[in-house]
Amino acid sequence: MDFSFRTWGSTHATTLGNLHLLTAGGPTMMEHGHEWSSVLLFQPLTGSQHRRITFYEDRNFQGRSYECSNDCTDLHSYFNRCNSIRVESGCFMIYERPNYMGHQYYMRRGEYSDYQRWMGFSSCIRSCRMIPMYRGSYRLRIYEKADFSGHMMEFMDDCPCVSDRFHHRHVYSCNVMNGYWIFYEYPNYRGRQYFLRSGEYRRYREWCATCAIVGSFRRITFYEDRNFGGRSYECSSDCADFSSYLSRCNSCRVESGCFMVYDRPNYMGNQYYMRRGEYSDYSRMGMFETIRSCRMIPMYRGQFRMRIYEREQFGGQMNEMMDDCDSIMDRYRMSDCQSCNVMDGHWLMYEQPHYRGRMMYMRPGEYRSFRDMGYSNMRWMSMRRIMDSC
DSSP states (O other): OOEETBTTTOSSOOOOOEEEEOOSSSOOOOOOOSSOOSEEEOOOOOOOSSOEEEEEEEGGGEEEEEEESSOBSOOTTTOSOOOEEEEEEEEEEEEEETTTEEEEEEEEEEEESSGGGGTOSSSOOOEEEEEOOOOSOOEEEEEEEGGGEEEEEEESSOOSOHHHHHOOSOOOEEEEEESOEEEEEETTTEEEEEEEOSEEEOSTTBTTOSOOOOOBOOOEEEEEEGGGEEEEEEESSOBSOOTTTOSOOOEEEEOSSEEEEEEETTTEEEEEEEOSEEESSGGGGTOSSOOOEEEEEOOOOSOOEEEEEEEGGGEEEEEEESSOBSOHHHHHOOSOOOEEEEEESOEEEEEETTTEEEEEEEOSEEEOOTTTTTOTTOOOOEEEEOOOOO
16 A cells, blocks of 8 residues: 555645654644654554444543543544543554644553643644554565655665755655554654554645654653563553553563653652663662662753752742752752742752752642652652763
């Protein structure tokens, strides 16, 4: 089967930023933009035979709801708006317009309490498509020009930088021979995304893209047993609950990228920072329990800025940081830190000076109370920027 760019819903020439091989898990982050800069993400799909997604009109799974287990070209008769979604099993693509048009979002098992959790632009969802289970090989060819002409390159697995290997910014056609794929508009799995099934896409408009620069993709693999034995699960983005994929996790191989892993579902419990490498048993990760959820840390190259507060709700002494601090007591004479505002960059907080003890991952945002986040009896005494190239 052949597709051009129109086949996946594009309306004009597009620059692809990222490609993902689809695997079961959580949503991939995206944001609106005009020119893709780097990623093909390839991930094999796994999951249960029965798939189910539930749409809710209001946030936090409230209001009128509609349950769906297969493709639906028009959802407007079931709900007026969609502010939260629960994916109980399987993987889906959801679309802001009927007939699988408009912005697309990849959804895998998890709970999304408001549309910002799936990086949506609004509460408008008008169609959805179920992604079938697939366990075979993956093969994709991308072309420099329309109708499968010009320079061609074939992909079967991960590529850290597609643009370096392909040597062209624009992809005007592609042929998906095996597997299911998602194209991303920006590097690091950001920007608009486009779902591609097996087939030929002769022009960019057929996958509904708006630009076409291809950049990179990443994978992380978890194993039930030590030394990379037993059942495994491959993940390339956030996953709120591993329980349906692994009964335990005793070893982990990070092939590329940086991740936080958690010993409880929904990114709770003790946290552990993982960068590229092999961890043959959980003690190598510094863990005492098995892994239950994980969160991908996006690549970041800008400035770093964070304000830390002595008390909750941004009260008490405040200090602004732009670099690492091995002891807030020595530098600021602060004996405790109970809230913070991360303006720029991604940070790690540690319960002891000199980056020791339990840790907590902080993304840009306001954190008004660490106690309300489940850290009532902990102090945070040192902070470090996440600057790994991942």
